[in-house]
Amino acid sequence: EIVLTQSPATLSLSPGKRADLSCRASQSISxxxxxxxxxxxxxxxxxxxxxxxxxxGIPARFSGSGSGTDFTLTISSLEPEDSAVYYxxxxxxxxxxxxxxxxxxxx
Amino acid sequence: EVYLVDSGGGLxxxxxxxxxxxxxxxxxxxxxxxxxxxxxxxxxxxxxxxISSGGNSTDYADSVKGRFTISRDNPNNSLYLxxxxxxxxxxxxxxxARDEVPFDWPQASLDVWGKGTTVTVSS
Numbered sequence: 001e002i003v004l005t006q007s008p009a010t011l012s013l014s015p016g017k018r019a020d021l022s023c024r025a026s027q028s029i030s031x032x033x034x035x036x037x038x039x040x041x042x043x044x045x046x047x048x049x050x051x052x053x054x055x056x057g058i059p060a061r062f063s064g065s066g067s068g069t070d071f072t073l074t075i076s077s078l079e080p081e082d083s084a085v086y087y088x089x090x091x092x093x094x095x096x097x098x099x100x101x102x103x104x105x106x107x
Numbered sequence: 108e109v110y111l112v113d114s115g116g117g118l119x120x121x122x123x124x125x126x127x128x129x130x131x132x133x134x135x136x137x138x139x140x141x142x143x144x145x146x147x148x149x150x151x152x153x154x155x156x157x158i159s160s161g162g163n164s165t166d167y168a169d170s171v172k173g174r175f176t177i178s179r180d181n182p183n184n185s186l187y188l189x190x191x192x193x194x195x196x197x198x199x200x201x202x203x204a205r206d207e208v209p210f211d212w213p214q215a216s217l218d219v220w221g222k223g224t225t226v227t228v229s230s
Contacts, residue, residue, distance in 0.1 A: 032214045034207075034216030034217070043202050043204075043220035043221065043222055043223055044202075044217075045220075046207065046217065049207055049216040049218070055207075087152055089152075089216060089217070091215055092214060094154075094157075094213070094214070095154070095157065095166040095167075095168070096154050097142070097144075097154040097157075097217075098154065099151060099152040099153070099154070101151055102151060
């Protein structure tokens with residue numbers, strides 16, 4: 001089973017700042033990594049698929065990069081509505097699909 | 108618009124059973140592999156099970172194998188999860204979710220999620 005480790009656990013930044021969230025896989029998953037945003041009381045929302053492709057309707061300030069074992073989600077200029085928990089998920093080797101433990105972004 | 112509406116959760120005693128349902132609309136349900144994902148206080152987001160578009164292939168997380176059964180009814184655009192021998196650590200919110208890529212592509216993220224149904228296991 002592929003283990004995903006996200007860091008940091010919590011990120012506190014001001015509006016307009018840049019946020020870089022890390023996700024590291026225990027073995028290579030090529031580019032098969034997704035990022036999700038989850039707000040309280042809501043299901044996860046797909047932001048990025050295949051490491052760097054924005055899902056439909058996702059603002060351009062969200063971008064993804066990386067391949068192999070190291071991946072980054074970047075929010076270029078934080079908005080107040082970006083406060084949420086962000087999860088990565090690997091799809092390179094399934095079953096099982098696995099998720100990281102999440103990074104909480106506070107603005 | 109594409110929707111998934113999950114239901115069927117509730118309060119159950121340890122050892123009990125539940126059947127979760129997920130109603131799909133707005134897309135060709137029979138083209139997509141479907142999944143159940145749960146969110147528990149102890150383990151965060153955890154993939155539970157998936158079923159191929161035609162329903163002939165299923166997979167389960169080791170933690171639920173032998174207790175959970177996934178099924179689907181394509182003519183009625185519905186997905187199910189039968190949960191037996193419930194344990195306290197099965198408590199959480201259960202989401203149905205669609206593979207982002209149709210036709211059982213081996214690698215896919217999850218692009219459409221239900222709002223979730225809550226399962227509470229307690230004596």
